[in-house]
């Protein structure tokens with residue numbers, strides 16, 4: 001059976017998500033602001049959860065309609081065939097958000113939606129009472145300009161939670177964003193990478209996972225893993241497929257530095273959990289001691305912004321130091337993310353390419369120097 005699916009993602013990453021979904025075999029892939037729609041069977045649903053590097057989660061799209069009144073909302077939700085997924089004993093909490101819509105009270109929308117699903121399920125399952133003790137089907141709604149999307153979450157924890165980052169430092173970069181930076185830097189097996197502000201090591205760990213084609217979700221759980229509707233053999237097939245696609249010749253080396261020894265300890269432990277301790281090394285080092293130690297090297301980094309770490313003046317001073325250290329050199333490229341609009345001025349060179357991306361709510365640019 002073809003399932004209508006949607007993968008929400010970071011603004012600016014829609015193209016990447018669409019490409020990775022097409023690559024894994026998804027059909028009718030279409031992107032919109034912050035969301036990528038696609039279709040596939042149970043295997044694609046499992047594969048997207050296990051393999052997607054850049055999307056936030058995988059949702060089943062149950063229905064779309066317009067609603068300006070609570071009555072319209074109720075009637076439209078009731079028309080959706082929820083019974084195709086939610087059994088008579090299953091749990092189906094409702095959550096969502098409303099933006100620029102007439103129905104602006106999220107708690108009231110939640111109650112109306114719940115009531116409509118309850119009525120539908122009671123009638124279709126021919127029961128008087130829904131005990132809600134079984135499998136979890138988290139219902140999500142999104143209202144934008146009175147357009148409503150009704151969805152069921154299949155992932156559980158966001159897909160950025162790969163399972164290797166138990167502890168983190170003060171201002172970690174999201175895993176999905178780190179792997180987007182790795183993609184922008186065209187990281188592959190055979191590379192040498194350096195992150196001189198490595199913090200908990202996310203950028204290097206995500207880069208290594210990508211270079212070695214290691215599925216980011218291979219070690220984690222998903223809500224839909226517990227749905228009896230998806231056969232166990234599907235998960236087995238997809239886990240085996242992901243494992244068989246991993247690169248076995250690990251010709252990839254990475255070096256992470258940070259001024260904070262506590263961050264280095266965390267990075268070492270995270271790399272170990274990700275099974276990458278043999279190819280990533282971490283060491284306490286100040287950016288002032290940065291040297292170009294390799295013939296070829298990709299520097300990818302997320303320096304302090306002066307928001308959560310340091311103040312703006314100190315962060316800007318680091319950008320000046322980076323400009324002095326990150327010299328134009330054959331075989332070297334630099335990929336730096338920063339929200340500072342004066343970054344290029346402080347760094348001292350115009351980037352060869354720039355990409356707008358959001359680090360959480362912070363609007364940033366990724367500055368790429370590769371010429």
Ligand SMILES: C[S@@+](CC[C@H](N)C(=O)[O-])C[C@H]1O[C@@H](n2cnc3c(N)ncnc32)[C@H](O)[C@@H]1O
Pocket residue numbers: 169171172173174196197198199200201202203257258259260263285286287288302303304305309318
């Ligand atoms: C934004 S955080 C990097 C977070 C990292 N990408 C992660 O995912 O955990 C910036 C890091 O720069 C480090 N730092 C600050 N000043 C530094 C300096 N002078 N030299 C090297 N590292 C420094 C901080 O300790 C912090 O871990």
